[in-house]
Amino acid sequence: MPRLSSQQREQAIGRLNAGQRTQVIANAFNCSVRTIERLLIRYNTTNSTNDRPRSGRRRVTTxxxxxxxxxxxxxxxxxxxxxxxxxxxxxxxxxxxxxxxxxxxxxxNVLSPSTQGSSAHSSSSSATSCVGHPTTTLAASAVDDPRVLR
Structure with a gap:
């Protein structure tokens, strides 16, 4: 079952305050009754539907x-x-x-030169020129082909 979005949580609290049963609300949001009950408990203690802070590894940098x-x-x-x-x-x-x-x-979304090394462009059929138009592969294949007269 997917997590409830913040908008869905707010709607569920509104429905609970309007007097709907937890089973009806859980069916409407495709979640368990226990999820709605925990949401109500969290709302009553913190007066908010936001997620609680989670434990995890601390960031090394500020x-x-x-x-x-x-x-x-x-x-x-x-x-x-x-x-x-x-x-x-x-x-x-x-x-x-x-x-x-x-x-x-x-x-x-910033890449450094060391991370760009693996994405080097080659002269394949998908190469593009500096204006953005596809380059022809005939010239590349003609250079490699010994049958072509120069």
Missing amino acids: PRQDRFILRQHLQDRFITVAQTARQTIGNHQRPICDDTDRNRLASQ
């Missing part, structure tokens, strides 16, 4: 350090992830891992 990493890569497009990671000291007083730096950039 939001300020995340902005610094992003700014470094936007100012100098040729700096590598490893260089930025060595410069950034995490919450544990140690340099952060390259993967952490890469994840911070990926969350902002």
Whole structure:
């Protein structure tokens, strides 16, 4: 069963306040009765339908350090992830891992040169010219074909 969205949770609380039974509301939202009961308990204790904070691994970098990493890569497009990671000291007083730096950039849709290495363009049939028009593969195949006169 999928989770209830925030709008669905608000609607369920409204229906409960209007006097509908939990079974009817659970059927309407395709969830269990216990889900609606827990939602009501949470609403009565916190007066909110928002999710409770979850435990999990703490972030190694602060939001300020995340902005610094992003700014470094936007100012100098040729700096590598490893260089930025060595410069950034995490919450544990140690340099952060390259993967952490890469994840911070990926969350902002910024790629560094070291992550772009695997997507090198080749002269295949799907190649495009600088104007965006497909290039012909005849020229590439003619160079490789020994039967073509030059």
